[in-house]
Amino acid sequence: MIGLISATAAGASARDRLAAAWPDRTRVYEGPVPEAVRAAFAECEHLVCFLATGATVRLLAPLLASKAADPGVVCVDEGGRFAVSLVGGHGGGANELAREVGELLGAEPVVTTATDAVGLAGLDTLGLPCEGAVAAVSRALLDGEPVALAAELAWPLPPLPVSPQGSYTIRLTDRDVRPGDREALLRPPSLVVGVGASRGAPVEEVLGLIERTLREAGLSPRSVAELATVDAKSREPGILGAAGRLGVPVVTYSAEELAAVEVPNPSAAPLAAVGTPSVAEAAALFGGGELLVPKRKSDAVPAMATCAVVRRAGRGRLAVVGLGPGARDLLTPRATAELRRASVLVGLDQYVDQIRDLLRPGTRVLESGLGAEEERARTAVEEARRGHAVALIGSGDAGVYAMASPALAEASDDIDVIGVPGVTAALAAAAILGAPLGHDHVSISLSDLHTPWEVIERRVRAAAEADLVVTFYNPRSRGRDWQLPKALGILAEHRAPTTPVGVVRNASRPDGSSRLATLAGLDPASVDMMTVVTVGNTATRTVAGRMVTPRGYRWQSGRAEEIR
Numbered sequence: 001m002i003g004l005i006s007a008t009a010a011g012a013s014a015r016d017r018l019a020a021a022w023p024d025r026t027r028v029y030e031g032p033v034p035e036a037v038r039a040a041f042a043e044c045e046h047l048v049c050f051l052a053t054g055a056t057v058r059l060l061a062p063l064l065a066s067k068a069a070d071p072g073v074v075c076v077d078e079g080g081r082f083a084v085s086l087v088g089g090h091g092g093g094a095n096e097l098a099r100e101v102g103e104l105l106g107a108e109p110v111v112t113t114a115t116d117a118v119g120l121a122g123l124d125t126l127g128l129p130c131e132g133a134v135a136a137v138s139r140a141l142l143d144g145e146p147v148a149l150a151a152e153l154a155w156p157l158p159p160l161p162v163s164p165q166g167s168y169t170i171r172l173t174d175r176d177v178r179p180g181d182r183e184a185l186l187r188p189p190s191l192v193v194g195v196g197a198s199r200g201a202p203v204e205e206v207l208g209l210i211e212r213t214l215r216e217a218g219l220s221p222r223s224v225a226e227l228a229t230v231d232a233k234s235r236e237p238g239i240l241g242a243a244g245r246l247g248v249p250v251v252t253y254s255a256e257e258l259a260a261v262e263v264p265n266p267s268a269a270p271l272a273a274v275g276t277p278s279v280a281e282a283a284a285l286f287g288g289g290e291l292l293v294p295k296r297k298s299d300a301v302p303a304m305a306t307c308a309v310v311r312r313a314g315r316g317r318l319a320v321v322g323l324g325p326g327a328r329d330l331l332t333p334r335a336t337a338e339l340r341r342a343s344v345l346v347g348l349d350q351y352v353d354q355i356r357d358l359l360r361p362g363t364r365v366l367e368s369g370l371g372a373e374e375e376r377a378r379t380a381v382e383e384a385r386r387g388h389a390v391a392l393i394g395s396g397d398a399g400v401y402a403m404a405s406p407a408l409a410e411a412s413d414d415i416d417v418i419g420v421p422g423v424t425a426a427l428a429a430a431a432i433l434g435a436p437l438g439h440d441h442v443s444i445s446l447s448d449l450h451t452p453w454e455v456i457e458r459r460v461r462a463a464a465e466a467d468l469v470v471t472f473y474n475p476r477s478r479g480r481d482w483q484l485p486k487a488l489g490i491l492a493e494h495r496a497p498t499t500p501v502g503v504v505r506n507a508s509r510p511d512g513s514s515r516l517a518t519l520a521g522l523d524p525a526s527v528d529m530m531t532v533v534t535v536g537n538t539a540t541r542t543v544a545g546r547m548v549t550p551r552g553y554r555w556q557s558g559r560a561e562e563i564r
Contacts, residue, residue: 002026002097004042007033011050014080018048021104034059046097047073053084060087067091074098076107086111090124100262121158121340121360123170129187129222132179134170138187140182142166154387155188155314159343161362174223174276174311176215189225191292194284194308195239196229196270201304203241209298209305210242217309225312226251228283228536230258232274238305250384251283258282265295284310316384316415319391320407322398322422323351327508330423331355338420339385342391346380348372351393377406384415396424401473402446426471429504429532431512434546436502436534440468446483447474453483460487469540469549472533476524484524485531491535492519500547502534503527516547 002025019026027044029036033051034325037059040047049056056075064070064087072092075084082099085094095111102109115235123138124130140147146166151157152173162170169183195212214221227243227250227345229552230234234252241251253369255275263285276282280295285308293309324330339345349367359365366379380392380403394402404419411417430437442463448456463470470491475484491499497520505528506512517523519535527533540549 003044006050057366156389159362194280196279201238207242325428347393428507433502
């Protein structure tokens, strides 16, 4: 919940805009400002104060306890020009809140946390428990001192500017080790604890068994991702209570699923009780992993709980990102976030140049020239299989004549794949031309490098006969100069010579251009590979210099009338 506090009419106006935009996330605090700040500080995870920063600091100072407990506080000035992350930039989420508030109010977000200010991923923002000399290691990263990454297991971390060796260390480990004076520990959620329990097993017995097992195995409870058990025990209070104290979810599987898992220590007792010869080991091993601790029983007499511990490898992450048509303001926020999250970027060199400034320090860039699509796809998948967080970039939408198809053809279910949509060239061109895609339409690539011309021609004829608006990608190059005239000729067999045709080159870019022509009047020699050509259907018209295809309408006497 976000508490909103204001002192003036201008502040109240901006406050109310936030409240209207986020009705389920915000609570307005009325009355005297000091009392409102104290109440919101105690009751909310975040505060947005429409106050002077000095006044806000004086009101907050007596309330601050620690960066781990304080809410995130954003301060917005009287003119609504800036949204300042004042308290709890990382831990309290104020940095991200400042960006959200700034986007909604048209204010510039001001982030004062050092790592954010220079584009570094803060160690306490990676989504992993972090302990040890976090401040000292972060300062070393900021100062450009060599910091080593000691990763004891592969995990898809965001980019970090680390060195092979250094006097400071970031250690990624699930072992129960103490950090050194110049060492920060990151705890990946790599451990799964399988649990079996008799009916009515006490929470203390289940939790005590788990904690003792982890301690004796030298494993950190902060790396436990979940407790796993059989469906029949999904409501067992002892298991639920232990999970609650550990702060992890309970994951359950059917007896049939667990019975199919090979385990070293099957038993007749659980088979008779719940229908599977193993609960603890099978539940921990379901989905794969390394069995670190075989089944063991609690010390109680009689023992009412069992557990086993498995280490699961971190799954690599492949984000296939569409960059849009080229203009920075048509790059989606989700795409930007994925670019900043990836520790490895794979892409065509000219596309990498478009977004290089968005990458965090430490990002490893693997770029190549034209004509290496399959190689880039294989490289991205291989990097993800090594446990990295990878972004594979393409222009427009990565799933439209771009990198998603070859990448997904290479990827198996051993990595996580995330698709990030982008604005396509057809859509960007259509917005410039008017509304040519107002009704059914199709996109066809005229490149016969990967598709035989016979197949392309058959598709063009089908689109012509179906009276679809057609957008041609890859229409003409120096080595392919006859395909566009041939395609236009096929369409001309079914459409009038005056049919509008839109030609857009480098849509949305500074050197972009556009023009309207007709099917009979278009000169194919004026078109190149940086161009998309959109040919209207029999209903498409030119209205006030714009290309318009009516949506479910017919044209009579130059006016559209709804078909009823």
